[in-house]
Amino acid sequence: MSRTNRPPEDFLTAPVFHLSSLDAVAWLRSQPSDSVDLLITDPAYESLEKHRAIGTTTRLKHSKASSNDWFAVFPNARFPELFAEAFRVLKRNTHLYLFCDAETMFIAKPEAERAGFRFWKPLVWDKKTIGMGYHYRARYEFILFFEKGKRRLNDLGVADVITVPRVHRGYPAEKPPAVSAILIEQSSTRGELVADPFMGSGSVGVAALDAGRRFIGTDLNPEAVRLTTERLRAISPDSANDGPREPEQLGFIDTRP
Ligand SMILES: C[S@@+](CC[C@H](N)C(=O)[O-])C[C@H]1O[C@@H](n2cnc3c(N)ncnc32)[C@H](O)[C@@H]1O
Numbered sequence: 001m002s003r004t005n006r007p008p009e010d011f012l013t014a015p016v017f018h019l020s021s022l023d024a025v026a027w028l029r030s031q032p033s034d035s036v037d038l039l040i041t042d043p044a045y046e047s048l049e050k051h052r053a054i055g056t057t058t059r060l061k062h063s064k065a066s067s068n069d070w071f072a073v074f075p076n077a078r079f080p081e082l083f084a085e086a087f088r089v090l091k092r093n094t095h096l097y098l099f100c101d102a103e104t105m106f107i108a109k110p111e112a113e114r115a116g117f118r119f120w121k122p123l124v125w126d127k128k129t130i131g132m133g134y135h136y137r138a139r140y141e142f143i144l145f146f147e148k149g150k151r152r153l154n155d156l157g158v159a160d161v162i163t164v165p166r167v168h169r170g171y172p173a174e175k176p177p178a179v180s181a182i183l184i185e186q187s188s189t190r191g192e193l194v195a196d197p198f199m200g201s202g203s204v205g206v207a208a209l210d211a212g213r214r215f216i217g218t219d220l221n222p223e224a225v226r227l228t229t230e231r232l233r234a235i236s237p238d239s240a241n242d243g244p245r246e247p248e249q250l251g252f253i254d255t256r257p
Contacts, residue, residue, distance in 0.1 A: 016214060016236060017205055017209065017214065017216065017217075017236065018217075019205075019216070019218065019225055019228055019229060019232075020216075020217070020218040021218065021219065021220065021221075021222060021225045022220075023218075024041075024074065024082060024197035024198055024218060024220075025078065025082055025085055025197075027218040028082070028086060028088075028089055028197055029085055031089045032089070033088050033089060034088075034091045035089055035193070036090050036091065036094070036193050036195045036216075037091055037188050037193045037194065037213075038094060038096075038097075038183075038184065038188040038192065038193075038194045038195070038213075039086055039089075039090055039094075039096045039097070039195045039196070039197075040096075040097045040183055040184070040194065041096075041098060041099070041195075041196045041197055041204070042099035042173065042175060042196075042198055042200065042204075043082070043098075044071050044072065044173070045073065045074065045076075045100070045101060045104045046104070047101050047103045047104050049073055071172065071220070071221045071224070072220060072221075074198070076107050076108075079107065079108055079112075080114065080115070083111050083112045083115035083117065084115045086112075086115070086197075087116045087148060090148045091148075092149040093149035093150055094147075094149065094187070095147055095148075095151055095183075095186075096112070096117060096145075096147075096148065097123075097143050097144070097145055097146070097183045097187075098143065098144040098146070099125075099141060099143050099175065100122070100141070100142045101142065105142055108144065112146050116148065117147065118148075119144065119145075119146055120145045120147060121145055122142040122143065122144050122145070123142065123143040123144075123145055123160050123161070123162060124141075124160065124161045124162070125142075125162050125164065125175075125179050126139065126162065126164075127139055127164070127165060128164075128166070129166065131166065143162075143183070151187065153187065154185060154186050154187070155185070158186060162182055164176050164178045164179050170201060171200050171223075171224065171227060172200075173200065174200060174201045175200075175203045175204075176203065177206040177210065178207070180203055180204045180206075180208070181210065184208055184211050184213060188211075190211070190212040191212065191213065191214065192213050192214070193213070193215075193216065194208040194214065194215050195215070195216045195217065196215070196217040196218075197218050198218075198219060199217035199218060199219045199224060199228055200219060200221075200224050200228075201224060201227045201228060201231070202217065202229075202231045202232060205217055205228055205231070205232050206231050206235065209232055209235045209236050210235060215232065
């Protein structure tokens with residue numbers, strides 16, 4: 001894997017971000033072992049295809065906001081390599097949060113455990129209003145909470161239901177940064193490095209930079225990389241120093257395969 005996909009050395013001390021447009025697993029492979037303090041991610045699950053094939057398909061397919069128009073799915077068969085790489089890049093005593101639907105969680109959980117993670121519990125993101133579906137319309141999503149080694153949550157009083165309104169008319173399946181903000185406050189400290197290998201519109205990156213953490217992420221979709229770059233630059237336009245605002249000083253954006 002090309003070294004250009006790695007954050008430069010001084011990234012380790014600068015409050016910036018580094019983005020890529022590589023495949024999630026390829027990108028994780030290009031990261032050093034024991035280098036990430038927290039991983040929060042939201043893969044494009046295979047189950048999306050199933051939802052498209054049943055009742056809600058038509059609406060999904062023809063909706064302007066359909067993920068069908070925008071991104072490829074990540075096959076369940078690739079979970080073993082995904083979790084193996086996630087486990088390798090995470091430092092000892094860290095957390096992994098995986099946004100997940102009710103069907104995929106039964107497949108993802110044992111695969112993550114096989115890679116070495118300890119599963120604690122699913123958190124619930126309560127979106128406050130109903131969405132799609134015919135059999136009990138969808139109002140929540142799960143966030144699977146895993147641990148590598150042992151790390152204490154920063155606040156033991158936080159509930160396992162996170163209530164934040166959904167994002168309307170955003171990037172397909174976009175999550176509000178306020179959800180990731182809670183996970184970041186719970187499982188990292190200022191200056192630590194947060195990673196998202198399926199970053200979409202960059203909601204995890206937004207929450208990370210807002211909380212004084214550093215962020216690295218990737219997405220296969222060039223539109224996702226463009227959106228995330230725009231959002232993170234707006235938060236951290238001169239994060240490195242006072243010099244001219246060259247890309248290198250705004251964060252490192254590497255779109256080469
Ligand atoms: C559910 S969306 C993430 C949404 C994101 N959490 C947000 O708040 O905007 C999943 C993303 O995974 C990306 N994706 C699909 N397959 C991928 C792969 N193999 N490697 C990297 N990204 C991939 C898609 O392009 C999509 O942007």
